[in-house]
Amino acid sequence: MDNERLVRVMDREIPVEELRVEEKKELKEFAKALVMFKEKCCYKPSDQSRERAIAKIKKIKTKPYKMLGAVAACMIVGLFSVNFFTNNTILVKKKGDLYQLANVLGYGSGLNERLKVNLLATADTQNQNSVAMMESEMERSLGFLSSRPEQNDFEVSGINTTY
């Protein structure tokens, strides 16, 4: 059978009954090959494949809602943070003035340590204790002064004059 005829038979333009015996045999063999091809291409999805495909679709379906939820959560946290930092101030004590004064008086290194040492000292070291008391008094005064920096010079000079 030539190709032209085969195509026409396959398209049912020529009825099979009109074919010669050898042509019928040839067509039958060709059809068998197609059946084998069909069997090879047969696809039967498993339940697992079905579940996986549906789960994937469900996941894609809920994805925008999940993203929306995440964005909303981020916005709430952001607004809360802004609100928190706007309404709450953290007071930081300025220590610079005390150490500046300590340097002026020659006690630049470890003012606190010096105080501790002097408080633990014995009675015969009264001179040293008096220095410690003086430093303690200065620190108290500076605590007051640090909140009003414009008066620092006046108060410092006052302390110097007293002692």
Added chain:
Amino acid sequence: MDEKKLIDGLKKKKVWAYEVLYDDYAPRLGSVIKSYLGYDDVEDVVQEVFIKVFRNVRKFRGDAKLSTWLYRIAVNVCKDTLSKRKRNNEFLTDFLESEDKVSFEPPASTNVFREVMDEMSFEELMNVVSKLSEDDRLLIKLRDIDDLSYEEIADILDKPVGTVKSRLHYARKRLKELLEEVGYIG
């Protein structure tokens, strides 16, 4: 189920509609994909087709049949998969070198099939079929196995009917020649 109702459900992204769609069309689409790609492990490709359907179902205007639209998506996904694999230089298993050699013989559901197995080994025939191009296999599958009309095939492949006819003519001729080469047809 009524196709209109199904399409409506698909457009509303109802899960039940996708379950029905999978049950109705997965075997058919998987079979087309297998014939085009030429290997057995097509599960991921089938899944990809359904994801594409989910994402693009609103674009379906209903001009063509739902099955035609689904076939078109399947063919496009196959083409993408092939070009991706070729780009990545992946080893493509053909009909002869499929991974599941243990279950090489497919479930014989027809007497004709068992009869054919006696005359020519399944392996030999698959060797012949694998020599056809992807497009030739697809055309033969759609026309001679799934019995789609030329118009439907033209719609699926987005080609004129005349082109489909001439290509199918060539594909059948090529298959016949290959069968003659192995002595299957006298």
